Amino acid sequence: MAGKPVLHYFNGRGRMECIRWLLAAGGASGAPGGDGRLMFQQVPMVEIDGMTLVQSRAILNYIATKYDLYGKDAKERALIDMYTEGILDLSEMMLQVVISLPEQREAKISLVKEKTKNRYLPAYEKGPNGEAQHVDGEEQAQLKKCSKLQQDKGLDRYYGITNTRETE
Amino acid sequence: MAGKPVLHYFNGRGRMECIRWLLAAGGASGAPGGDGRLMFQQVPMVEIDGMTLVQSRAILNYIATKYDLYGKDAKERALIDMYTEGILDLSEMMLQVVISLPEQREAKISLVKEKTKNRYLPAYEKGPNGEAQHVDGEEQAQLKKCSKLQQDKGLDRYYGITNTRETE
Structure with a gap:
Protein backbone atom coordinates (compact mmCIF):
# COMPACT_ATOMS: atom_id res chain seq x y z
CA MET A 1 0.00 0.00 0.00
CA ALA A 2 3.07 2.25 -0.23
CA GLY A 3 2.13 5.49 -1.95
CA LYS A 4 -1.61 5.15 -1.43
CA PRO A 5 -3.06 8.58 -0.66
CA VAL A 6 -4.33 9.00 2.92
CA LEU A 7 -7.61 10.91 3.21
CA HIS A 8 -8.29 12.82 6.40
CA TYR A 9 -11.90 13.86 6.89
CA PHE A 10 -14.95 13.55 9.11
CA ASN A 11 -16.90 10.32 8.85
CA GLY A 12 -19.03 11.48 5.92
CA ARG A 13 -19.06 12.40 2.23
CA GLY A 14 -19.11 16.21 2.21
CA ARG A 15 -16.13 17.94 0.64
CA MET A 16 -14.06 14.74 0.41
CA GLU A 17 -16.54 12.98 -1.86
CA CYS A 18 -15.45 14.62 -5.11
CA ILE A 19 -11.83 13.86 -4.18
CA ARG A 20 -12.71 10.16 -3.78
CA TRP A 21 -14.51 10.22 -7.14
CA LEU A 22 -11.58 11.84 -8.87
CA LEU A 23 -9.12 9.32 -7.44
CA ALA A 24 -11.42 6.55 -8.68
CA ALA A 25 -11.50 8.13 -12.15
CA GLY A 26 -7.70 7.99 -12.09
CA GLY A 27 -7.83 4.30 -11.21
CA ALA A 28 -6.63 4.93 -7.64
CA SER A 29 -8.16 5.00 -4.18
CA GLY A 30 -7.35 6.48 -0.80
CA ALA A 31 -6.94 5.07 2.69
CA PRO A 32 -8.84 6.71 5.55
CA GLY A 33 -6.78 8.72 8.06
CA GLY A 34 -7.41 10.80 11.15
CA ASP A 35 -6.79 14.53 11.45
CA GLY A 36 -3.22 15.63 10.93
CA ARG A 37 -1.15 18.74 10.38
CA LEU A 38 -3.45 21.21 8.68
CA MET A 39 -2.21 24.37 7.03
CA PHE A 40 -5.42 26.29 7.65
CA GLN A 41 -6.67 23.97 10.41
CA GLN A 42 -9.12 22.39 7.98
CA VAL A 43 -10.20 19.14 6.44
CA PRO A 44 -10.36 17.65 3.84
CA MET A 45 -6.63 16.91 4.01
CA VAL A 46 -4.84 14.40 1.78
CA GLU A 47 -1.36 12.93 2.19
CA ILE A 48 -0.08 12.17 -1.28
CA ASP A 49 3.36 11.90 -2.91
CA GLY A 50 5.09 13.12 0.24
CA MET A 51 2.91 16.21 0.53
CA THR A 52 0.24 17.19 3.03
CA LEU A 53 -2.45 18.88 0.92
CA VAL A 54 -5.38 20.90 2.21
CA GLN A 55 -8.01 22.93 0.34
CA SER A 56 -10.38 20.93 -1.88
CA ARG A 57 -9.39 22.63 -5.12
CA ALA A 58 -5.66 22.27 -4.49
CA ILE A 59 -6.22 18.56 -3.88
CA LEU A 60 -8.50 18.11 -6.91
CA ASN A 61 -6.13 19.99 -9.23
CA TYR A 62 -3.17 17.91 -8.09
CA ILE A 63 -4.98 14.59 -8.52
CA ALA A 64 -6.40 15.64 -11.90
CA THR A 65 -2.90 16.58 -13.10
CA LYS A 66 -1.32 13.40 -11.71
CA TYR A 67 -3.80 11.09 -13.44
CA ASP A 68 -3.95 13.07 -16.69
CA LEU A 69 -7.58 14.10 -16.23
CA TYR A 70 -7.04 17.83 -16.62
CA GLY A 71 -7.01 18.60 -20.34
CA LYS A 72 -4.16 18.80 -22.82
CA ASP A 73 -3.45 22.54 -22.59
CA ALA A 74 -4.31 25.74 -20.69
CA LYS A 75 -7.47 26.34 -22.74
CA GLU A 76 -8.87 22.89 -22.04
CA ARG A 77 -8.02 23.29 -18.38
CA ALA A 78 -9.87 26.64 -18.33
CA LEU A 79 -12.98 24.96 -19.72
CA ILE A 80 -12.74 22.12 -17.19
CA ASP A 81 -12.17 24.67 -14.39
CA MET A 82 -15.29 26.58 -15.40
CA TYR A 83 -17.52 23.51 -15.34
CA THR A 84 -16.08 22.16 -12.08
CA GLU A 85 -16.24 25.58 -10.38
CA GLY A 86 -19.91 25.78 -11.30
CA ILE A 87 -20.49 22.40 -9.66
CA LEU A 88 -18.49 23.41 -6.60
CA ASP A 89 -20.57 26.61 -6.29
CA LEU A 90 -23.69 24.50 -6.39
CA SER A 91 -22.26 21.99 -3.89
CA GLU A 92 -21.41 24.84 -1.54
CA MET A 93 -25.00 26.10 -1.72
CA MET A 94 -26.21 22.59 -0.91
CA LEU A 95 -23.83 22.29 2.05
CA GLN A 96 -25.32 25.52 3.40
CA VAL A 97 -28.70 23.77 3.56
CA VAL A 98 -27.25 21.03 5.74
CA ILE A 99 -25.79 23.47 8.27
CA SER A 100 -28.64 26.02 8.16
CA LEU A 101 -31.04 26.82 10.99
CA PRO A 102 -34.40 25.03 10.76
CA GLU A 103 -36.28 28.25 9.99
CA GLN A 104 -33.97 29.03 7.05
CA ARG A 105 -34.01 25.54 5.62
CA GLU A 106 -37.00 25.81 3.32
CA ALA A 107 -35.82 29.08 1.77
CA LYS A 108 -32.35 27.66 1.15
CA ILE A 109 -33.74 24.51 -0.45
CA SER A 110 -35.89 26.66 -2.76
CA LEU A 111 -32.82 28.66 -3.75
CA VAL A 112 -30.88 25.49 -4.53
CA LYS A 113 -33.74 24.16 -6.66
CA GLU A 114 -34.19 27.42 -8.54
CA ASN A 129 -20.71 29.99 -26.38
CA GLY A 130 -24.29 28.74 -26.23
CA GLU A 131 -23.99 25.97 -28.82
CA ALA A 132 -25.72 22.67 -28.13
CA GLN A 133 -23.27 19.98 -27.13
CA HIS A 134 -22.97 16.75 -25.22
CA VAL A 135 -20.60 17.87 -22.51
CA ASP A 136 -19.47 14.38 -21.55
CA GLY A 137 -18.36 13.61 -25.09
CA GLU A 138 -14.63 14.25 -24.69
CA GLU A 139 -12.41 11.89 -22.80
CA GLN A 140 -10.25 14.77 -21.60
CA ALA A 141 -13.21 16.16 -19.71
CA GLN A 142 -13.39 13.23 -17.31
CA LEU A 143 -12.91 15.55 -14.36
CA LYS A 144 -16.04 17.41 -15.32
CA LYS A 145 -17.92 14.16 -15.71
CA CYS A 146 -16.98 12.95 -12.24
CA SER A 147 -18.18 16.13 -10.62
CA LYS A 148 -21.33 15.99 -12.67
CA LEU A 149 -22.20 12.44 -11.74
CA GLN A 150 -21.53 13.12 -8.09
CA GLN A 151 -23.83 16.09 -8.25
CA ASP A 152 -26.62 14.29 -10.06
CA LYS A 153 -26.65 11.79 -7.25
CA GLY A 154 -26.99 14.43 -4.59
CA LEU A 155 -29.55 16.42 -6.53
CA ASP A 156 -31.70 13.39 -7.04
CA ARG A 157 -31.44 12.11 -3.52
CA TYR A 158 -31.76 15.30 -1.53
CA TYR A 159 -33.63 17.75 -3.70
CA GLY A 160 -35.77 15.70 -6.05
CA ILE A 161 -34.16 17.36 -9.06
CA THR A 162 -33.50 15.18 -12.07
CA ASN A 163 -31.24 16.33 -14.87
CA THR A 164 -32.98 17.16 -18.13
CA ARG A 165 -31.15 14.37 -19.94
CA GLU A 166 -30.27 10.81 -19.00
CA THR A 167 -27.05 10.20 -17.09
CA GLU A 168 -24.91 7.37 -18.40
CA MET B 1 -4.84 46.82 -28.19
CA ALA B 2 -5.72 43.63 -30.08
CA GLY B 3 -5.62 40.72 -27.66
CA LYS B 4 -6.02 42.80 -24.52
CA PRO B 5 -8.26 40.92 -22.09
CA VAL B 6 -11.70 42.46 -21.57
CA LEU B 7 -12.89 42.42 -17.95
CA HIS B 8 -16.64 42.33 -17.30
CA TYR B 9 -17.64 43.23 -13.77
CA PHE B 10 -19.61 45.63 -11.60
CA ASN B 11 -18.04 49.04 -11.02
CA GLY B 12 -15.98 47.92 -8.04
CA ARG B 13 -13.06 45.80 -6.88
CA GLY B 14 -14.66 42.68 -5.35
CA ARG B 15 -13.91 39.39 -7.06
CA MET B 16 -12.27 41.02 -10.08
CA GLU B 17 -9.53 42.71 -8.03
CA CYS B 18 -7.26 39.67 -7.68
CA ILE B 19 -7.66 39.07 -11.44
CA ARG B 20 -6.46 42.63 -12.12
CA TRP B 21 -3.51 42.10 -9.76
CA LEU B 22 -2.54 38.85 -11.43
CA LEU B 23 -2.67 40.38 -14.90
CA ALA B 24 -0.43 43.19 -13.61
CA ALA B 25 2.00 40.63 -12.18
CA GLY B 26 2.17 39.11 -15.66
CA GLY B 27 2.95 42.54 -17.13
CA ALA B 28 -0.49 42.84 -18.75
CA SER B 29 -3.69 44.73 -18.10
CA GLY B 30 -7.35 44.44 -19.00
CA ALA B 31 -9.89 46.72 -20.65
CA PRO B 32 -13.24 47.27 -18.93
CA GLY B 33 -16.30 45.66 -20.56
CA GLY B 34 -20.01 45.38 -19.86
CA ASP B 35 -21.85 42.17 -19.12
CA GLY B 36 -21.73 39.53 -21.80
CA ARG B 37 -22.50 35.88 -22.35
CA LEU B 38 -22.11 34.21 -18.99
CA MET B 39 -21.94 30.46 -18.56
CA PHE B 40 -23.43 30.52 -15.07
CA GLN B 41 -24.97 34.01 -15.41
CA GLN B 42 -22.18 35.45 -13.28
CA VAL B 43 -19.44 38.01 -13.22
CA PRO B 44 -16.46 38.31 -13.07
CA MET B 45 -16.15 37.37 -16.73
CA VAL B 46 -13.02 37.83 -18.83
CA GLU B 47 -12.62 37.68 -22.59
CA ILE B 48 -9.11 36.45 -23.30
CA ASP B 49 -7.41 34.56 -26.16
CA GLY B 50 -10.72 34.01 -27.93
CA MET B 51 -12.39 32.52 -24.84
CA THR B 52 -15.16 33.80 -22.61
CA LEU B 53 -14.09 32.79 -19.11
CA VAL B 54 -16.23 32.89 -15.98
CA GLN B 55 -15.50 31.66 -12.45
CA SER B 56 -12.72 33.50 -10.59
CA ARG B 57 -10.51 30.45 -10.15
CA ALA B 58 -10.78 29.37 -13.78
CA ILE B 59 -9.75 32.89 -14.80
CA LEU B 60 -6.91 33.11 -12.27
CA ASN B 61 -5.54 29.68 -13.19
CA TYR B 62 -5.57 30.53 -16.89
CA ILE B 63 -3.81 33.87 -16.42
CA ALA B 64 -1.27 32.35 -14.00
CA THR B 65 -0.46 29.62 -16.55
CA LYS B 66 -0.28 32.06 -19.48
CA TYR B 67 2.19 34.38 -17.72
CA ASP B 68 4.26 31.60 -16.13
CA LEU B 69 3.25 32.50 -12.57
CA TYR B 70 2.01 29.06 -11.57
CA GLY B 71 5.05 27.04 -10.51
CA LYS B 72 7.32 24.69 -12.47
CA ASP B 73 5.50 21.40 -11.76
CA ALA B 74 2.37 19.87 -10.19
CA LYS B 75 3.84 19.96 -6.67
CA GLU B 76 4.66 23.66 -6.85
CA ARG B 77 1.21 24.35 -8.26
CA ALA B 78 -0.34 22.41 -5.36
CA LEU B 79 1.53 24.61 -2.88
CA ILE B 80 0.48 27.79 -4.70
CA ASP B 81 -3.10 26.51 -4.85
CA MET B 82 -3.15 25.90 -1.10
CA TYR B 83 -1.96 29.40 -0.28
CA THR B 84 -4.26 31.12 -2.75
CA GLU B 85 -7.26 29.03 -1.70
CA GLY B 86 -6.64 30.11 1.89
CA ILE B 87 -6.68 33.73 0.79
CA LEU B 88 -9.81 33.20 -1.29
CA ASP B 89 -11.54 31.61 1.73
CA LEU B 90 -10.64 34.64 3.77
CA SER B 91 -11.76 37.01 1.01
CA GLU B 92 -15.07 35.19 0.81
CA MET B 93 -15.57 35.65 4.55
CA MET B 94 -14.84 39.36 4.15
CA LEU B 95 -17.30 39.67 1.25
CA GLN B 96 -19.95 38.19 3.53
CA VAL B 97 -19.45 41.15 5.88
CA VAL B 98 -20.20 43.60 3.08
CA ILE B 99 -23.48 41.91 2.16
CA SER B 100 -24.59 41.01 5.70
CA LEU B 101 -27.56 42.47 7.58
CA PRO B 102 -26.68 45.32 9.97
CA GLU B 103 -27.44 43.20 13.06
CA GLN B 104 -25.06 40.45 11.88
CA ARG B 105 -22.24 42.79 10.93
CA GLU B 106 -20.37 42.99 14.21
CA ALA B 107 -20.35 39.22 14.72
CA LYS B 108 -19.09 38.66 11.17
CA ILE B 109 -16.32 41.21 11.57
CA SER B 110 -15.24 39.52 14.81
CA LEU B 111 -15.12 36.20 13.00
CA VAL B 112 -12.97 37.64 10.23
CA LYS B 113 -10.57 39.18 12.75
CA GLU B 114 -10.30 36.01 14.80
CA ASN B 129 5.09 21.33 7.48
CA GLY B 130 5.36 23.98 10.19
CA GLU B 131 8.91 25.13 9.41
CA ALA B 132 9.69 28.85 9.55
CA GLN B 133 10.02 30.35 6.08
CA HIS B 134 9.70 33.56 4.15
CA VAL B 135 6.83 32.69 1.86
CA ASP B 136 7.53 35.40 -0.71
CA GLY B 137 11.09 34.23 -1.24
CA GLU B 138 10.57 32.24 -4.45
CA GLU B 139 9.91 33.92 -7.74
CA GLN B 140 7.67 31.07 -8.85
CA ALA B 141 5.23 31.90 -6.07
CA GLN B 142 4.34 35.29 -7.51
CA LEU B 143 0.70 34.29 -7.69
CA LYS B 144 0.67 33.77 -3.94
CA LYS B 145 2.38 37.10 -3.42
CA CYS B 146 -0.21 38.97 -5.46
CA SER B 147 -3.09 37.52 -3.49
CA LYS B 148 -1.26 38.23 -0.27
CA LEU B 149 -0.60 41.86 -1.06
CA GLN B 150 -4.17 42.40 -2.15
CA GLN B 151 -5.38 40.94 1.08
CA ASP B 152 -3.05 42.92 3.31
CA LYS B 153 -4.49 46.03 1.76
CA GLY B 154 -8.05 45.03 2.55
CA LEU B 155 -7.22 43.78 6.02
CA ASP B 156 -5.49 46.98 6.89
CA ARG B 157 -8.12 49.27 5.42
CA TYR B 158 -11.30 47.56 6.52
CA TYR B 159 -10.46 45.53 9.58
CA GLY B 160 -7.52 47.29 11.25
CA ILE B 161 -5.48 44.08 11.08
CA THR B 162 -1.79 44.49 10.30
CA ASN B 163 0.31 41.52 9.29
CA THR B 164 2.88 40.37 11.83
CA ARG B 165 5.76 41.11 9.47
CA GLU B 166 6.47 43.92 7.03
CA THR B 167 5.09 43.68 3.52
CA GLU B 168 7.54 44.59 0.77
Whole structure:
Protein backbone atom coordinates (compact mmCIF):
# COMPACT_ATOMS: atom_id res chain seq x y z
CA MET A 1 0.00 0.00 0.00
CA ALA A 2 3.07 2.25 -0.23
CA GLY A 3 2.13 5.49 -1.95
CA LYS A 4 -1.61 5.15 -1.43
CA PRO A 5 -3.06 8.58 -0.66
CA VAL A 6 -4.33 9.00 2.92
CA LEU A 7 -7.61 10.91 3.21
CA HIS A 8 -8.29 12.82 6.40
CA TYR A 9 -11.90 13.86 6.89
CA PHE A 10 -14.95 13.55 9.11
CA ASN A 11 -16.90 10.32 8.85
CA GLY A 12 -19.03 11.48 5.92
CA ARG A 13 -19.06 12.40 2.23
CA GLY A 14 -19.11 16.21 2.21
CA ARG A 15 -16.13 17.94 0.64
CA MET A 16 -14.06 14.74 0.41
CA GLU A 17 -16.54 12.98 -1.86
CA CYS A 18 -15.45 14.62 -5.11
CA ILE A 19 -11.83 13.86 -4.18
CA ARG A 20 -12.71 10.16 -3.78
CA TRP A 21 -14.51 10.22 -7.14
CA LEU A 22 -11.58 11.84 -8.87
CA LEU A 23 -9.12 9.32 -7.44
CA ALA A 24 -11.42 6.55 -8.68
CA ALA A 25 -11.50 8.13 -12.15
CA GLY A 26 -7.70 7.99 -12.09
CA GLY A 27 -7.83 4.30 -11.21
CA ALA A 28 -6.63 4.93 -7.64
CA SER A 29 -8.16 5.00 -4.18
CA GLY A 30 -7.35 6.48 -0.80
CA ALA A 31 -6.94 5.07 2.69
CA PRO A 32 -8.84 6.71 5.55
CA GLY A 33 -6.78 8.72 8.06
CA GLY A 34 -7.41 10.80 11.15
CA ASP A 35 -6.79 14.53 11.45
CA GLY A 36 -3.22 15.63 10.93
CA ARG A 37 -1.15 18.74 10.38
CA LEU A 38 -3.45 21.21 8.68
CA MET A 39 -2.21 24.37 7.03
CA PHE A 40 -5.42 26.29 7.65
CA GLN A 41 -6.67 23.97 10.41
CA GLN A 42 -9.12 22.39 7.98
CA VAL A 43 -10.20 19.14 6.44
CA PRO A 44 -10.36 17.65 3.84
CA MET A 45 -6.63 16.91 4.01
CA VAL A 46 -4.84 14.40 1.78
CA GLU A 47 -1.36 12.93 2.19
CA ILE A 48 -0.08 12.17 -1.28
CA ASP A 49 3.36 11.90 -2.91
CA GLY A 50 5.09 13.12 0.24
CA MET A 51 2.91 16.21 0.53
CA THR A 52 0.24 17.19 3.03
CA LEU A 53 -2.45 18.88 0.92
CA VAL A 54 -5.38 20.90 2.21
CA GLN A 55 -8.01 22.93 0.34
CA SER A 56 -10.38 20.93 -1.88
CA ARG A 57 -9.39 22.63 -5.12
CA ALA A 58 -5.66 22.27 -4.49
CA ILE A 59 -6.22 18.56 -3.88
CA LEU A 60 -8.50 18.11 -6.91
CA ASN A 61 -6.13 19.99 -9.23
CA TYR A 62 -3.17 17.91 -8.09
CA ILE A 63 -4.98 14.59 -8.52
CA ALA A 64 -6.40 15.64 -11.90
CA THR A 65 -2.90 16.58 -13.10
CA LYS A 66 -1.32 13.40 -11.71
CA TYR A 67 -3.80 11.09 -13.44
CA ASP A 68 -3.95 13.07 -16.69
CA LEU A 69 -7.58 14.10 -16.23
CA TYR A 70 -7.04 17.83 -16.62
CA GLY A 71 -7.01 18.60 -20.34
CA LYS A 72 -4.16 18.80 -22.82
CA ASP A 73 -3.45 22.54 -22.59
CA ALA A 74 -4.31 25.74 -20.69
CA LYS A 75 -7.47 26.34 -22.74
CA GLU A 76 -8.87 22.89 -22.04
CA ARG A 77 -8.02 23.29 -18.38
CA ALA A 78 -9.87 26.64 -18.33
CA LEU A 79 -12.98 24.96 -19.72
CA ILE A 80 -12.74 22.12 -17.19
CA ASP A 81 -12.17 24.67 -14.39
CA MET A 82 -15.29 26.58 -15.40
CA TYR A 83 -17.52 23.51 -15.34
CA THR A 84 -16.08 22.16 -12.08
CA GLU A 85 -16.24 25.58 -10.38
CA GLY A 86 -19.91 25.78 -11.30
CA ILE A 87 -20.49 22.40 -9.66
CA LEU A 88 -18.49 23.41 -6.60
CA ASP A 89 -20.57 26.61 -6.29
CA LEU A 90 -23.69 24.50 -6.39
CA SER A 91 -22.26 21.99 -3.89
CA GLU A 92 -21.41 24.84 -1.54
CA MET A 93 -25.00 26.10 -1.72
CA MET A 94 -26.21 22.59 -0.91
CA LEU A 95 -23.83 22.29 2.05
CA GLN A 96 -25.32 25.52 3.40
CA VAL A 97 -28.70 23.77 3.56
CA VAL A 98 -27.25 21.03 5.74
CA ILE A 99 -25.79 23.47 8.27
CA SER A 100 -28.64 26.02 8.16
CA LEU A 101 -31.04 26.82 10.99
CA PRO A 102 -34.40 25.03 10.76
CA GLU A 103 -36.28 28.25 9.99
CA GLN A 104 -33.97 29.03 7.05
CA ARG A 105 -34.01 25.54 5.62
CA GLU A 106 -37.00 25.81 3.32
CA ALA A 107 -35.82 29.08 1.77
CA LYS A 108 -32.35 27.66 1.15
CA ILE A 109 -33.74 24.51 -0.45
CA SER A 110 -35.89 26.66 -2.76
CA LEU A 111 -32.82 28.66 -3.75
CA VAL A 112 -30.88 25.49 -4.53
CA LYS A 113 -33.74 24.16 -6.66
CA GLU A 114 -34.19 27.42 -8.54
CA LYS A 115 -30.51 27.94 -9.30
CA THR A 116 -29.92 24.29 -10.18
CA LYS A 117 -32.71 24.20 -12.73
CA ASN A 118 -32.30 27.66 -14.21
CA ARG A 119 -28.62 28.42 -13.89
CA TYR A 120 -26.40 25.39 -13.42
CA LEU A 121 -27.84 22.39 -15.26
CA PRO A 122 -28.61 24.40 -18.43
CA ALA A 123 -24.92 25.37 -18.62
CA TYR A 124 -24.06 21.67 -18.85
CA GLU A 125 -26.45 21.20 -21.73
CA LYS A 126 -24.64 23.63 -23.96
CA GLY A 127 -21.14 24.86 -24.70
CA PRO A 128 -19.56 28.03 -23.33
CA ASN A 129 -20.71 29.99 -26.38
CA GLY A 130 -24.29 28.74 -26.23
CA GLU A 131 -23.99 25.97 -28.82
CA ALA A 132 -25.72 22.67 -28.13
CA GLN A 133 -23.27 19.98 -27.13
CA HIS A 134 -22.97 16.75 -25.22
CA VAL A 135 -20.60 17.87 -22.51
CA ASP A 136 -19.47 14.38 -21.55
CA GLY A 137 -18.36 13.61 -25.09
CA GLU A 138 -14.63 14.25 -24.69
CA GLU A 139 -12.41 11.89 -22.80
CA GLN A 140 -10.25 14.77 -21.60
CA ALA A 141 -13.21 16.16 -19.71
CA GLN A 142 -13.39 13.23 -17.31
CA LEU A 143 -12.91 15.55 -14.36
CA LYS A 144 -16.04 17.41 -15.32
CA LYS A 145 -17.92 14.16 -15.71
CA CYS A 146 -16.98 12.95 -12.24
CA SER A 147 -18.18 16.13 -10.62
CA LYS A 148 -21.33 15.99 -12.67
CA LEU A 149 -22.20 12.44 -11.74
CA GLN A 150 -21.53 13.12 -8.09
CA GLN A 151 -23.83 16.09 -8.25
CA ASP A 152 -26.62 14.29 -10.06
CA LYS A 153 -26.65 11.79 -7.25
CA GLY A 154 -26.99 14.43 -4.59
CA LEU A 155 -29.55 16.42 -6.53
CA ASP A 156 -31.70 13.39 -7.04
CA ARG A 157 -31.44 12.11 -3.52
CA TYR A 158 -31.76 15.30 -1.53
CA TYR A 159 -33.63 17.75 -3.70
CA GLY A 160 -35.77 15.70 -6.05
CA ILE A 161 -34.16 17.36 -9.06
CA THR A 162 -33.50 15.18 -12.07
CA ASN A 163 -31.24 16.33 -14.87
CA THR A 164 -32.98 17.16 -18.13
CA ARG A 165 -31.15 14.37 -19.94
CA GLU A 166 -30.27 10.81 -19.00
CA THR A 167 -27.05 10.20 -17.09
CA GLU A 168 -24.91 7.37 -18.40
CA MET B 1 -4.84 46.82 -28.19
CA ALA B 2 -5.72 43.63 -30.08
CA GLY B 3 -5.62 40.72 -27.66
CA LYS B 4 -6.02 42.80 -24.52
CA PRO B 5 -8.26 40.92 -22.09
CA VAL B 6 -11.70 42.46 -21.57
CA LEU B 7 -12.89 42.42 -17.95
CA HIS B 8 -16.64 42.33 -17.30
CA TYR B 9 -17.64 43.23 -13.77
CA PHE B 10 -19.61 45.63 -11.60
CA ASN B 11 -18.04 49.04 -11.02
CA GLY B 12 -15.98 47.92 -8.04
CA ARG B 13 -13.06 45.80 -6.88
CA GLY B 14 -14.66 42.68 -5.35
CA ARG B 15 -13.91 39.39 -7.06
CA MET B 16 -12.27 41.02 -10.08
CA GLU B 17 -9.53 42.71 -8.03
CA CYS B 18 -7.26 39.67 -7.68
CA ILE B 19 -7.66 39.07 -11.44
CA ARG B 20 -6.46 42.63 -12.12
CA TRP B 21 -3.51 42.10 -9.76
CA LEU B 22 -2.54 38.85 -11.43
CA LEU B 23 -2.67 40.38 -14.90
CA ALA B 24 -0.43 43.19 -13.61
CA ALA B 25 2.00 40.63 -12.18
CA GLY B 26 2.17 39.11 -15.66
CA GLY B 27 2.95 42.54 -17.13
CA ALA B 28 -0.49 42.84 -18.75
CA SER B 29 -3.69 44.73 -18.10
CA GLY B 30 -7.35 44.44 -19.00
CA ALA B 31 -9.89 46.72 -20.65
CA PRO B 32 -13.24 47.27 -18.93
CA GLY B 33 -16.30 45.66 -20.56
CA GLY B 34 -20.01 45.38 -19.86
CA ASP B 35 -21.85 42.17 -19.12
CA GLY B 36 -21.73 39.53 -21.80
CA ARG B 37 -22.50 35.88 -22.35
CA LEU B 38 -22.11 34.21 -18.99
CA MET B 39 -21.94 30.46 -18.56
CA PHE B 40 -23.43 30.52 -15.07
CA GLN B 41 -24.97 34.01 -15.41
CA GLN B 42 -22.18 35.45 -13.28
CA VAL B 43 -19.44 38.01 -13.22
CA PRO B 44 -16.46 38.31 -13.07
CA MET B 45 -16.15 37.37 -16.73
CA VAL B 46 -13.02 37.83 -18.83
CA GLU B 47 -12.62 37.68 -22.59
CA ILE B 48 -9.11 36.45 -23.30
CA ASP B 49 -7.41 34.56 -26.16
CA GLY B 50 -10.72 34.01 -27.93
CA MET B 51 -12.39 32.52 -24.84
CA THR B 52 -15.16 33.80 -22.61
CA LEU B 53 -14.09 32.79 -19.11
CA VAL B 54 -16.23 32.89 -15.98
CA GLN B 55 -15.50 31.66 -12.45
CA SER B 56 -12.72 33.50 -10.59
CA ARG B 57 -10.51 30.45 -10.15
CA ALA B 58 -10.78 29.37 -13.78
CA ILE B 59 -9.75 32.89 -14.80
CA LEU B 60 -6.91 33.11 -12.27
CA ASN B 61 -5.54 29.68 -13.19
CA TYR B 62 -5.57 30.53 -16.89
CA ILE B 63 -3.81 33.87 -16.42
CA ALA B 64 -1.27 32.35 -14.00
CA THR B 65 -0.46 29.62 -16.55
CA LYS B 66 -0.28 32.06 -19.48
CA TYR B 67 2.19 34.38 -17.72
CA ASP B 68 4.26 31.60 -16.13
CA LEU B 69 3.25 32.50 -12.57
CA TYR B 70 2.01 29.06 -11.57
CA GLY B 71 5.05 27.04 -10.51
CA LYS B 72 7.32 24.69 -12.47
CA ASP B 73 5.50 21.40 -11.76
CA ALA B 74 2.37 19.87 -10.19
CA LYS B 75 3.84 19.96 -6.67
CA GLU B 76 4.66 23.66 -6.85
CA ARG B 77 1.21 24.35 -8.26
CA ALA B 78 -0.34 22.41 -5.36
CA LEU B 79 1.53 24.61 -2.88
CA ILE B 80 0.48 27.79 -4.70
CA ASP B 81 -3.10 26.51 -4.85
CA MET B 82 -3.15 25.90 -1.10
CA TYR B 83 -1.96 29.40 -0.28
CA THR B 84 -4.26 31.12 -2.75
CA GLU B 85 -7.26 29.03 -1.70
CA GLY B 86 -6.64 30.11 1.89
CA ILE B 87 -6.68 33.73 0.79
CA LEU B 88 -9.81 33.20 -1.29
CA ASP B 89 -11.54 31.61 1.73
CA LEU B 90 -10.64 34.64 3.77
CA SER B 91 -11.76 37.01 1.01
CA GLU B 92 -15.07 35.19 0.81
CA MET B 93 -15.57 35.65 4.55
CA MET B 94 -14.84 39.36 4.15
CA LEU B 95 -17.30 39.67 1.25
CA GLN B 96 -19.95 38.19 3.53
CA VAL B 97 -19.45 41.15 5.88
CA VAL B 98 -20.20 43.60 3.08
CA ILE B 99 -23.48 41.91 2.16
CA SER B 100 -24.59 41.01 5.70
CA LEU B 101 -27.56 42.47 7.58
CA PRO B 102 -26.68 45.32 9.97
CA GLU B 103 -27.44 43.20 13.06
CA GLN B 104 -25.06 40.45 11.88
CA ARG B 105 -22.24 42.79 10.93
CA GLU B 106 -20.37 42.99 14.21
CA ALA B 107 -20.35 39.22 14.72
CA LYS B 108 -19.09 38.66 11.17
CA ILE B 109 -16.32 41.21 11.57
CA SER B 110 -15.24 39.52 14.81
CA LEU B 111 -15.12 36.20 13.00
CA VAL B 112 -12.97 37.64 10.23
CA LYS B 113 -10.57 39.18 12.75
CA GLU B 114 -10.30 36.01 14.80
CA LYS B 115 -9.73 33.70 11.82
CA THR B 116 -7.35 36.08 10.11
CA LYS B 117 -5.10 36.41 13.14
CA ASN B 118 -5.26 32.84 14.39
CA ARG B 119 -5.76 30.75 11.28
CA TYR B 120 -4.80 32.44 8.05
CA LEU B 121 -1.89 34.82 8.61
CA PRO B 122 0.07 32.31 10.73
CA ALA B 123 -0.04 29.85 7.82
CA TYR B 124 1.79 32.40 5.69
CA GLU B 125 4.51 32.76 8.29
CA LYS B 126 5.56 29.14 8.06
CA GLY B 127 5.78 26.32 5.54
CA PRO B 128 3.24 23.55 5.02
CA ASN B 129 5.09 21.33 7.48
CA GLY B 130 5.36 23.98 10.19
CA GLU B 131 8.91 25.13 9.41
CA ALA B 132 9.69 28.85 9.55
CA GLN B 133 10.02 30.35 6.08
CA HIS B 134 9.70 33.56 4.15
CA VAL B 135 6.83 32.69 1.86
CA ASP B 136 7.53 35.40 -0.71
CA GLY B 137 11.09 34.23 -1.24
CA GLU B 138 10.57 32.24 -4.45
CA GLU B 139 9.91 33.92 -7.74
CA GLN B 140 7.67 31.07 -8.85
CA ALA B 141 5.23 31.90 -6.07
CA GLN B 142 4.34 35.29 -7.51
CA LEU B 143 0.70 34.29 -7.69
CA LYS B 144 0.67 33.77 -3.94
CA LYS B 145 2.38 37.10 -3.42
CA CYS B 146 -0.21 38.97 -5.46
CA SER B 147 -3.09 37.52 -3.49
CA LYS B 148 -1.26 38.23 -0.27
CA LEU B 149 -0.60 41.86 -1.06
CA GLN B 150 -4.17 42.40 -2.15
CA GLN B 151 -5.38 40.94 1.08
CA ASP B 152 -3.05 42.92 3.31
CA LYS B 153 -4.49 46.03 1.76
CA GLY B 154 -8.05 45.03 2.55
CA LEU B 155 -7.22 43.78 6.02
CA ASP B 156 -5.49 46.98 6.89
CA ARG B 157 -8.12 49.27 5.42
CA TYR B 158 -11.30 47.56 6.52
CA TYR B 159 -10.46 45.53 9.58
CA GLY B 160 -7.52 47.29 11.25
CA ILE B 161 -5.48 44.08 11.08
CA THR B 162 -1.79 44.49 10.30
CA ASN B 163 0.31 41.52 9.29
CA THR B 164 2.88 40.37 11.83
CA ARG B 165 5.76 41.11 9.47
CA GLU B 166 6.47 43.92 7.03
CA THR B 167 5.09 43.68 3.52
CA GLU B 168 7.54 44.59 0.77
